[in-house]
Amino acid sequence: METLIHFFEKLSPIMQGFTGSLFTWLVTAIGAAMVFFIKDLKGGFMDTLLGFTGGVMLAASFWSLLNPAIEMAEVQGFGSRAWVPVGIGFLGGAIFLYLLDQYLPHLHINAPIESKEGVKTNWNRTVLLVLAITLHNIPEGLAVGVAFGAVAENIPGASLAGAIALTIGIGIQDFPEGLAVSLPLRRFGLSRWKSFMWGQLSGMVEPIAAVLGVALVMIATSILPYALAFAAGAMIYVVIEEVIPESQSNGHNDKSTLGFMCGFVLMMALDVGLG
16 A cells, blocks of 8 residues: 555646546456456356445445545534535535436446437347446546545545555445456357447546546535535436446345445455545
C-alpha cells in the first residue's frame, strides 16, 4: 500500500482518477479474457460472482461514499442537517440511473432479446448486453474520480489511501462484470476474440466518468457531499435494480447471497483497514 500511495502522490489529481479507473478497466478486461480459457460457468458460480459484485458495490456506497459525504456536509456547516445534501445527491444519482435505464437501449444478462429495455432500436444482442454492463460502470467511474477529487481539495476525512482502497474494491468486482459479458457473447456464437473485445469495451466508460468526477469536484468543492452521495445513489440503484435480481434469477439464491455477504465484508475491510 505504501508503494501505491507514493506512486499516486506523484500524479496530478486528474491523472490519479484516470490511472485508478484504468486499473478498473484493466480488471474488466482480465475478466473478459477468461473467455479464452473457459467455455462456460455453472450458473451457481456465476450467480455467486454477481452477488459478490453487489456486495462490494453496496459496501463501497456506504463506507467510501455516503459516510464521508455526511462528515463533509457537517464540516461545511450543515450540522444536524447533513442528511439534506447527502439525501439530495443520493436521490439524484438514483434518478440519473433510472433515466438512463429508461432511455438507453440495453439487455440484461441471459435475458431474451424480446425483453430489451430502453427506447426501441434494432441494435443487436451484443451491443445491448455491453450497454447494460456499461450502465454499471458509469457510477463506479464517478465514485473513483470523486474520491480522488476530495483528496486533491484536502477535504477532511478524505485520504489517498481511502481513494486507492475504493479503486481496488471496484476493480475486484469488475472482474465478474467482464466475465458476465464475454461468456454469454461466446454462447451466442461470437468468436472468443470478439467476445473479449466487446467484454472489455464495457469498462471503457470508467476512465471518462472518473476524470469528469475529479474535474467537477475541483471546480466546485462545495458540491462534494452531493457528488459522493450521487455516486452512491447510482451504485445502489444498479445493485437493487439489476445485480441482485440477476444473481438470484436462476435459483441459486443461497450462493448469490453468500457471495454478496463476502463482497460486502471484503470492501468494508479494504476501506476501514486501508482507508
